[in-house]
């Protein structure tokens with residue numbers, strides 16, 4: 217069984233890989249790639265949506281390949297076979313899949329004095345490029361069925377016969393192949409022969425929730441957005457665009473961060489209260505269209521019709537104008553409710569005079585200078601309270617039944633209400 221090298225890098229693929237490996241933001245990766253292109257001239261134009269080249273680019277690829285002989289990549293160049301990269305190799309060369317720019321390639325100019333970030337991004341690009349000059353990795357795959365009493369057990373295993381392009385990625389874990397056990401030598405088994413069972417164990421597993429988005433996987437999702445759009449024509453059009461353009465996706469993510477709709481924690485992206493509030497509100501109001509991929513597809517469809525002169529641009533602008541006016545009118549009221557919900561937690565339950573104000577970590581009485589000590593932390597028993605839960609605690613002195621995660625055993629959950637006691641402490645009341 218042959219495994220071919222992964223596709224050459226488009227900007228999105230590079231962002232996905234570099235984010236996963238180094239946790240750089242997608243915007244950072246774009247900026248670094250831009251500097252490798254503009255300042256160091258060692259890679260081709262990076263703002264590309266293509267992972268392929270045209271036949272006209274093949275000779276440039278060969279030139280860059282030979283230039284790398286004078287670099288630290290020399291051992292790979294020596295093992296490489298230039299004849300593998302030719303116009304009929306559909307894994308590299310496909311005219312139909314190149315729009316304005318081809319995949320990101322190293323140039324024949326070797327860079328000098330790269331920063332650490334530049335060096336890392338350049339390394340990713342060069343390795344991906346060289347992978348196509350090395351032979352496919354070759355495996356022998358075994359599937360063994362073993363009958364024990366009435367049951368049949370399936371075992372799969374692989375033997376790596378030739379590393380090929382995988383030599384470029386030796387320090388990386390074989391994540392995709394974790395299902396298979398890698399054997400160091402060929403498997404010697406006789407069909408219908410007897411085997412001895414030496415050990416058994418029962419594994420209990422639970423299904424895990426979908427992992428949180430990272431910037432890299434979000435870029436990927438934006439790229440594929442629209443694949444579930446109902447209207448066939450709109451879906452077809454979105455296939456080529458997704459959400460945003462190759463060069464703008466990173467700045468869309470930056471914008472969401474800057475406006476505090478999302479935040480980065482480790483590698484994961486989390487939605488802030490503000491972000492949840494926005495989406496929920498948009499969905500409740502008439503403007504849920506703004507949160508749907510179908511709508512983007514519909515607009516792409518109309519733009520295409522205008523391009524083909526089957527739809528009038530004036531007509532389109534009329535609709536856009538009307539739509540914008542209705543949104544602005546709705547959005548005005550949203551802003552007001554948001555501001556109100558952020559600030560007004562009503563009268564202080566302790567002194568009955570001050571107002572409860574929100575701070576970074578919690579809530580407190582506006583008359584604290586006058587001596588009112590009422591405070592309420594946002595985080596209670598390991599759970600961050602929502603605005604509604606805080607309001608309930610202040611107004612009704614209790615919340616509904618909430619689910620908490622045990623602080624000692626992280627996989628244990630329990631249900632309880634939060635109650636505000638007469639001396640203004642927050643306690644748990646366990647549900648039956």
Ligand SMILES: [Zn+2]
Nearest residue numbers: 564567581588
């Ligand atoms: Zn007070």
